[in-house]
Amino acid sequence: MMGPDAVSRQRIELASSARQRQSAAAPPPALAVSGLTVAYGEKPAVFSVDMTVAQGTMTAIVGPNGAGKSTLLKAVLGLVKPLSGEVRLFDLPLSRVRDRLAYVPQRASVDWDFPARVIDVVLMGLHRELGLLRRVRPEHLDRARACLARVGMEDFATRQIGQLSGGQQQRVFLARALAQSADLYLLDEPFAGVDAATEKAIIAVLKDLQAEGRTIVAVHHDLSTVRAYFDHLFLINTRPIAAGPVAEAFTSANLQRAYGGRLGEAQVAGMQADGVQGQDTIR
């Protein structure tokens, strides 16, 4: 039998070894996808994708139309059922990390004629707190308004959502995600069809979030802004093409591989890739 001293010494040792393990191991990745395959009917939309997103990074998922970018995001969020593969978030299964995730869907995925005001949509972001029957209190409204202010929409709180421009609708969606105060933000084409002012406002908010240590993953279609907006890139064309820091992965060779064989798009990609190369030479 151990004396009291021995017991407490052993406790201290256990505690310190646990601390050592913790400090030795890097924080788990915000997102780890392995062997993910998703198919609609016969044809796979996403095939055998491995993807790791470190915490605190800002990743662009880039690829041609129909390359499975949105599908990949939806599979991560459990919105489509994969044929195979595993998704772990912060080293946990999806069902245990819902409070740490915020999803910004494509603006066009909802009917903006829905009878709701801007503030009603932002309050949806507080649903996990409000639950079925808890009353909306002034503090909830204050938080929703603060989120609107962050995207520059505080003056629109009582506006009907159908009266907003596309860019304003996109900002409302971002405000709703902000209300969740999540650690991982997953955005589907946040800059699609928005005005320049909105694009600026959104990227500023995303950079702020990153500065706070949060992780951003966005499906992105504009090759000309990848370098300015993101620090990591995931290139996909059904299969994964390239992944890594933008400085390493955003090369014309990789873009040609991702967009290759698609007329029109291939030309655009070629053009952009040339631009990329030009930048490289200048640097």
Added chain:
Amino acid sequence: MMGAEFVALSLTPMLIGTMAAIACALPGNFLLLRRQALIGDAISHVVLPGIVVAFLLTGTVAALPMMLGAAGAALLCVGMIEAVRRMARIEAGAAMGVVFTTLFAAGVLLLEQSDTSGVHLDVEHALYGSLESLIWLDATGWSSLLDPVALAGVPPELPRMALALAVVTLVIGLAWRPLALSTFDEGYAATLGLPVRALGLGLVMLAALAAVAAFDAVGSIIVIAMFICPPAAARMMTDRLSRQVGWSVVFATLSAVVGYTLAGYGPLWLGYNNSVSAAGMIATVSGLILGVAMAAGPCRRRAGAASAV
């Protein structure tokens, strides 16, 4: 019209009609916003084959087997719509149209072939119901409302409809937030952990409950009209969901009361002897209300330009 005669002849059908209208209009709001308004149409049509099969199996037209048959048919219909939609890969509206017309036609054939001459079961009854016949013979005046003996004689459709309305109201009230959220943005709702499939199915089941309970008393014409007209008119009155649902209840009540009164007394006022079908008139009034709301409602302007940007 006042007093004893009104209580005995008009009060109960008017009440039943009003409750049926509200019970259908409440889920109708959400079905309309989900672009599933046709599901109410589908359910109210397949009620016919449902009750015919129930009659053939049990040989009676008692309420319970009829309602079970109707509910079973509604479930089967929802399942078949989903199956057709997935297997044939066609749009939901078309799948509903195919399924409910086929099932309704099958119901008509079954009814023709089976010996239902001895009982009150026919297509006309299925369409128009028998609202006018739901009279309260035990009533002698307003005081009968407090008389337990007289109250025992109210038509059984009244408590049945009241129960259905209570269930519909309670469920929608409790599930309000998730229902609204998943109706607006199903994908986002799912990422919050909401059971979006169960919510969608639950809404359809609720609509089926309202349709089956209302069908017996008021027929499918009212059911179809009340799923769509009051919510659609209410949408023109406001840009907030809670107010839209409130307006839909007002319009449903208005349709039932005004429609019933016009059907019973309108022809007399015009010098004719016969009254017209109450169900038909209630549905017509709800359509007229929708027309007025579309022409003059404050929120009928749709922001089409914004979504095109």
